[in-house]
Amino acid sequence: MSVAVTEDSLVQDGRLGRLVIARLKPNEDLIDSAEALCKEHGIALAVVRGGVGSLIDGQLSYLGREGMIQIHVPGPGVEILSVSGEILSGASRLQAVVADADGKLYAGRLERGKNLTFITVELTLQEWLPD
């Protein structure tokens, strides 16, 4: 597939700054919580440095030929195996690999408001400071 480039790349110099070390209690959404933590600490842009825990159910998505395709991972006890991505208020993009109670793996983009903590989530964010 070939697509014409219509914009310049954004290249930022910068460094990583403060860390926010958090625990999410049950029924808290991963993306909403990450954005709330950044807001509370005055962080405009952050990266996920650590994420271990479990979800009640998982809701992931990916871009298919006909738009975003949803992947529902039934729980409870969907284990978060890794989370990556950037936190930017209202526009966060986080990806995760999770496992269901049978140990089956799923991967995709985390859907806002639909990935709620089951027992706990240890979430660590780090500020990105552009020069």
Add this chain to the structure above:
Amino acid sequence: MTPHFAERAGVRTFIHEGPSLAPRLLDLEVPSCEELRIVLPLASNVAAGVLKALEGRRYGSAVGRILCGGAAHLSYHRMIVTDQPERPYDYGQPVVLDGYITFISGAITVGRDARGAPLLHCHAGFLDRNGEQHGGHLVLDKLIVGSEPLTIRLCLFDQVAYQVQPDAETHFNLLHPVLKELS
């Protein structure tokens, strides 16, 4: 209260047996971290290797990822239903794998137990020699590196730690961010 499911904005929630107390996000801030890359050799025990790499370093806790590698032996747990009302879901008996195991992804928190000793919390996904997928709560002191070295990246921070505390809501002992006195 009997644990049960409820719904919020079309999404399933879970009401645990214990009290649901505010705040719902517990968080602390530190100014920076120290980065560490650990490459564990074949046949080594991962918990022992990680703890040895951390020995003598000044840190409260650490978080990181399993970047790549393989295992010759491992043990992991999945969530099961119990008949205990205070803890209706818990980890089941270990699933033990031997042979050629390839890591797909993994996350590690190096926390502290109640006495301040390091405590490893790891979730990971991997493929066995038949290509079957597995993922869950990985026991690092039962994990033996195999086939190729195992690379782990950690971000160490001080003044704050993830420390185990009992959680009245879920009845699990869980890692909580706590302030540590400067050593």
